[in-house]
Amino acid sequence: MSAAVLQAVPGTGIDVSGLNVWFDDHQVLHGVSFSVPEGGALGLVGESGSGKSTVLRALCGLVDQWSGALRIDGADLGKTRSRGFYRVVQMVFQDPFASLHPRHTIDRTLSEPAQVHGLDRVEDRVVTALEQVGLDRSFRFRFPHQLSGGQRQRVAIARALMLEPRVLLLDEPTSALDVSIQAEVLNLLKGLQRDLGLTTLMVSHDLAVVSHMCDAVAIMNRGRILETIAAEDLAAGRVDHPYSQQLLRASSGFDRAVIDSFVDWE
Amino acid sequence: MADLKSAAPLLEVEDLRVHFHTPRGEVEAVRGLSFTLGRERLGIVGESGSGKSQTGRAILGLTAGNGRITAKTLRFQGQDLLSLSPKQWRAVRGARMSMIMQDPKYSLNPVMTVGDQIVEAYRQHHRVSAAEARQRALAMLARVKIRDPERVFATYPHEVSGGMGQRIMIAMMLIPEPDLIIADEPTSALDVTVRLQVLAILDDLVRERGMALIFISHDLPLVSSFCDRILVMYKGRVVEDLKASDLQSARHPYTQGLLGCLPRLDHRQETLPVLRRDPRWEHGTLEEVMR
Ligand SMILES: Nc1ncnc2c1ncn2[C@@H]1O[C@H](COP(=O)(O)OP(=O)(O)O)[C@@H](O)[C@H]1O
Numbered sequence: 001m002s003a004a005v006l007q008a009v010p011g012t013g014i015d016v017s018g019l020n021v022w023f024d025d026h027q028v029l030h031g032v033s034f035s036v037p038e039g040g041a042l043g044l045v046g047e048s049g050s051g052k053s054t055v056l057r058a059l060c061g062l063v064d065q066w067s068g069a070l071r072i073d074g075a076d077l078g079k080t081r082s083r084g085f086y087r088v089v090q091m092v093f094q095d096p097f098a099s100l101h102p103r104h105t106i107d108r109t110l111s112e113p114a115q116v117h118g119l120d121r122v123e124d125r126v127v128t129a130l131e132q133v134g135l136d137r138s139f140r141f142r143f144p145h146q147l148s149g150g151q152r153q154r155v156a157i158a159r160a161l162m163l164e165p166r167v168l169l170l171d172e173p174t175s176a177l178d179v180s181i182q183a184e185v186l187n188l189l190k191g192l193q194r195d196l197g198l199t200t201l202m203v204s205h206d207l208a209v210v211s212h213m214c215d216a217v218a219i220m221n222r223g224r225i226l227e228t229i230a231a232e233d234l235a236a237g238r239v240d241h242p243y244s245q246q247l248l249r250a251s252s253g254f255d256r257a258v259i260d261s262f263v264d265w266e
Numbered sequence: 267m268a269d270l271k272s273a274a275p276l277l278e279v280e281d282l283r284v285h286f287h288t289p290r291g292e293v294e295a296v297r298g299l300s301f302t303l304g305r306e307r308l309g310i311v312g313e314s315g316s317g318k319s320q321t322g323r324a325i326l327g328l329t330a331g332n333g334r335i336t337a338k339t340l341r342f343q344g345q346d347l348l349s350l351s352p353k354q355w356r357a358v359r360g361a362r363m364s365m366i367m368q369d370p371k372y373s374l375n376p377v378m379t380v381g382d383q384i385v386e387a388y389r390q391h392h393r394v395s396a397a398e399a400r401q402r403a404l405a406m407l408a409r410v411k412i413r414d415p416e417r418v419f420a421t422y423p424h425e426v427s428g429g430m431g432q433r434i435m436i437a438m439m440l441i442p443e444p445d446l447i448i449a450d451e452p453t454s455a456l457d458v459t460v461r462l463q464v465l466a467i468l469d470d471l472v473r474e475r476g477m478a479l480i481f482i483s484h485d486l487p488l489v490s491s492f493c494d495r496i497l498v499m500y501k502g503r504v505v506e507d508l509k510a511s512d513l514q515s516a517r518h519p520y521t522q523g524l525l526g527c528l529p530r531l532d533h534r535q536e537t538l539p540v541l542r543r544d545p546r547w548e549h550g551t552l553e554e555v556m557r
């Protein structure tokens with residue numbers, strides 16, 4: 001198996017090297033390293049608490065105590081993120097219910113980031129972003145509670161696209177959705193990834209979802225990346241670490257023999 | 267293993283309807299549902315809002331105050347559930363049938379130790395000494411694979427992990443030895459390995475005690491690998507009723523669509539098929555929809 005599945009060209013994409021994170025002196029990430037080339041897609045999978053969201057939060061400057069190197073397009077990220085950072089990097093979260101302001105119209109939700117960044121043609125941008133996520137103009141003056149879960153997640157994606165970012169960080173973007181709606185949102189994200197050449201880092205607990213969306217997958221356990229493998233290798237069951245093998249076996253349904261073979265990794 | 271085909275059905279449901287009165291009018295959450303249940307594992311699947319939980323709650327007499335239940339038949343062990351008095355319900359619910367919910371946080375009492383809650387669940391239905399009830403509760407905790415029952419007995423619900431909380435819930439619901447368990451998304455919040463371990467515990471108990479299980483879930487592949495039979499619900503109705511092992515040859519386009527839109531590890535495709543909903547699914551029989 002190739003050691004470096006995704007090799008970033010120096011100076012482009014996302015590069016994380018030796019990332020450690022602590023919360024109240026409790027270390028939750030241990031030397032996390034990976035890179036995503038420009039226009040590429042990497043998935044982070046692992047069980048809850050393994051540190052996936054913390055990796056994304058560290059990139060966004062939402063974590064106080066950390067060490068290591070975080071680079072976007074070759075530039076080192078320091079303690080805080082400039083306004084310009086969000087022109088390049090945007091994030092979409094799991095819960096479309098929690099991430100939209102309940103009393104703001106969709107129009108306001110989408111306009112605000114553009115206004116904060118002093119962009120022109122805000123109205124055109126709103127309409128374009130809505131088009132990109134497959135919502136027509138009639139949605140502009142609705143409120144979140146008037147939308148379905150899938151429509152809300154489309155709005156959250158549209159908001160992320162408003163600043164025309166080049167890097168998208170996705171944290172379980174379809175975990176709260178029905179599988180039929182998940183398919184629509186994944187198709188949308190994959191199309192955007194392809195058409196806009198977005199560099200994508202996607203977190204999910206679902207192996208099939210990440211291997212569908214990404215070129216390579218990093219498997220996390222207790223704050224460490226155990227291995228990074230090409231999506232085809234994951235699909236073919238070619239994983240090295242016993243934990244990855246167990247995760248893979250567990251995702252194929254109820255099988256007593258498999259369950260009885262589980263080892264506790266806690 | 268229990269006899270799967272004992273003579274009289276455990277539960278008979280015919281033309282079950284659940285209506286809700288809301289400020290915006292009547293909502294019909296369950297529309298004419300019929301099935302009979304033996305000592306088997308029945309899965310109920312469908313998208314959110316399709317009426318799965320309301321079906322489970324109606325069977326247990328737990329429909330919300332603004333709801334109304336009607337049915338031609340709703341019979342459990344020969345007893346008509348529609349005419350039970352509150353007192354009669356107390357003898358049925360918990361003792362002969364009970365429900366495991368998705369989130370133990372809402373079903374466990376936060377200010378009572380885990381052990382005391384299980385003891386209470388047992389003593390509500392069995393006249394035994396406190397010491398014997400305690401022994402029963404500890405044995406039950408061990409039965410759901412909790413390694414240190416004595417320690418867990420004395421903890422409060424917020425002190426345990428999600429997987430542990432769900433095992434405690436199962437212990438509490440099973441200790442009165444009900445004949446029917448309705449498990450509503452009991453493992454949806456859990457990681458995949460823990461989820462399967464919890465299901466394995468349920469599976470053991472179902473087999474050993476010959477209980478019937480209604481397993482409500484939105485996860486069609488999981489249900490098909492775990493249950494004997496599946497009811498597929500769409501907008502309050504059962505659109506297809508099939509043996510779990512026959513899932514791959516499901517005939518209803520909705521069932522096929524739900525399976526088709528899942529990304530699969532063993533079959534990579536650029537674009538996922540999406541569900542194309544047909545208005546006929548709302549009212550038509552399988553034969554009409556297939557035509
Ligand atoms: N703000 C926080 N304060 C303290 N601990 C945290 C905080 N955020 C996350 N953690 C802990 O860090 C670990 C990793 O969490 P997280 O990155 O959210 O995992 P995942 O996204 O893989 O489920 C967990 O043990 C979690 O409890």
Ligand SMILES: Nc1ncnc2c1ncn2[C@@H]1O[C@H](COP(=O)(O)OP(=O)(O)O)[C@@H](O)[C@H]1O
Pocket residue numbers: 286287288293294295312313314315316317318319320321330332333
């Ligand atoms: N108390 C209530 N008042 C009005 N409508 C309700 C009430 N409870 C549930 N419903 C409606 O009943 C329908 C079925 O809900 P439910 O059985 O919870 O779906 P599922 O469990 O399949 O996701 C939904 O449309 C829901 O909004």
Ligand SMILES: [Mg+2]
Pocket residue numbers: 052053054
């Ligand atoms: Mg997370």
Ligand SMILES: [Mg+2]
Pocket residue numbers: 318319320
């Ligand atoms: Mg439900």
